[in-house]
Amino acid sequence: MKVLIAATALTGHINPLLSLGRRLAARGDGVVMTTAERxxxxxxxxxxxxxPCDDGDAAAYRETDLPAGPERYRREFVRRFIDPIPVQAEVLHRLVEAERPDVIVAGSLFLGVLPLLLGTRPRPPVVVLNVSFLFLDRPDHAPVGLGLPPARTDAERAHxxxxxxxxxxxxxxPVRAYADAQLAQLGLPPLPASLPHSIAVLPDLFLQPTVPEFEYDFGTLPPNLRFTGLLPAPSAEVALPDWWQARDRAKPVVLVTQGTLANADFGELIExxxxxxxxxxxxxxxxxxxxRPVEALRGPLPANARVAPFLPVDAMLPEVSLLVTNGGYGSVSQALAAGVPIVSAGLTEDKAEIGARIGWSGAGLDLATNAPSIPALREAIETVLVQSRYRARAASLARAFAGLDAGSAMLAGIDDVVRTRWILRGIAA
Incomplete structure (x- = not known):
C-alpha cells in the first residue's frame, strides 16, 4: 500500500505521525511524508x-501584540492553520497526482485536507490522526475552548x-467564516459545522489517540471515530543524562515542561x-x-534542580512521581499512559481543555491559569504528591491505555477505509 502522510510543522504534531509512519513502513508500505523542510x-x-510543504512556517506564528484571550487565540489559529490551506491543498493535489497514494493520513490541524474532503475531484480515502483533545461539539452546550467540565445540572447547561x-x-x-472564505476562493462549499467539529466528522476515519476514560461523554459518537490509545513515542534522540543515572533514587522526581511551542516565557511555569x-x-x-537554551532561565538554579533543552521523557516517565505541565496533549497523554499524575497550568491553544480533562478525570489538578503563583504551585504539587487518589486514578488510566494496542488499531483502521474504497470502486465499476 502507498501512504501519503501530511503533518503540521510542530514537534507535537510531527512525532505521532512519524511513529505511525514507521509502523506502516515496517510492514512494507511505501510512505512519503510532507511537512516543513526543517x-x-x-x-x-x-x-x-x-x-517539502512550504507554508511559510505558519504553525510557529505567535501573536505578541495582544493579551491572552479570544482575539489573540483567533488570530493565532487563523495564521497558523487556516491561512496555509491553499498551499497545503496544492501540495496534496500534486502529491496525489505524482504518488497515487492509496490513502492520505493527516494530522488534525493540517487543514489542507479540507479542500480534498469538500471537493469533487477524485481522491484517496483520508484518515485524520488527532493531535489534541476530542473537539466535537458538546451535548451539554459548553463552548469548546474554555475548559469547562461536563454540566451536571440544568442550571449549568443553561449557563x-x-x-x-x-x-x-x-x-x-469568525474562524468558521474565515475558513469558509478561504474555501470559497478555491471554489469549494462552506464547512458543514464549526471548524473543529468539521475536522472530526468529514474524514473517512478520525483516530483519537487516547482512551474513552479520558474523554467526556459526547453521546452518540460519529461513525468515523475510533479511540486507539497512545502510540509509543519515537526512539529518544537524546540519551539519558549522567545525572539521571546517578541520582538518589529514594527521592521522588517532579518533571516540569512548557513544551516546544508555548515556551517563550519560562516565567509562566518552569521558573x-x-x-x-x-x-x-x-x-x-x-x-x-x-x-530553548538553558541559559534563558532567569535566576540561580536551585540545588535540587536539573535542566536540559531536551530529555528522553518517555524513558524517564516510569520513574517520575509528578508531571507539571502547561497542558501539551502529547506530554499529558504520555504521562497518563505511564500512570504519572499531573499538575496543569495553561490556557493557550488547546491547553484549557486538556487541563480541564486532567482535573475532571481525577488524575491531577488543573490550576486553570497561564501564570500560576509560586504558593499555588507549591500547594498543588504537595497535594498531588501526598494524596494517593491522584496516583491511583492515573494508574487506572494507565491500565486503560495498556488495554489498547494503538499501533494495531490505527493500522487496522487505515486498512479498513482503503479496503472499503476498493470495494465501492468495484461496485461502481
Missing amino acids: YREKVEAAGLRFS YAVLKAGMDAAFVD PTLAALADRDDLLVVATTGG
Missing part, C-alpha cells in the same frame, strides 16, 4: 521519504449555553515551579526547556 532529516531518519453564545461570537463563528520547590531537599526537580 523536518526533512527527522523524517528521513525514520526511514520515510520526504516531500454553558450563554457562554457558548459569547464564545461563538468572539471565536468560533515558578523551580522556585516553589527550591527548598525541597527530598525531591529532584527536572525541567526541560523544549529546545
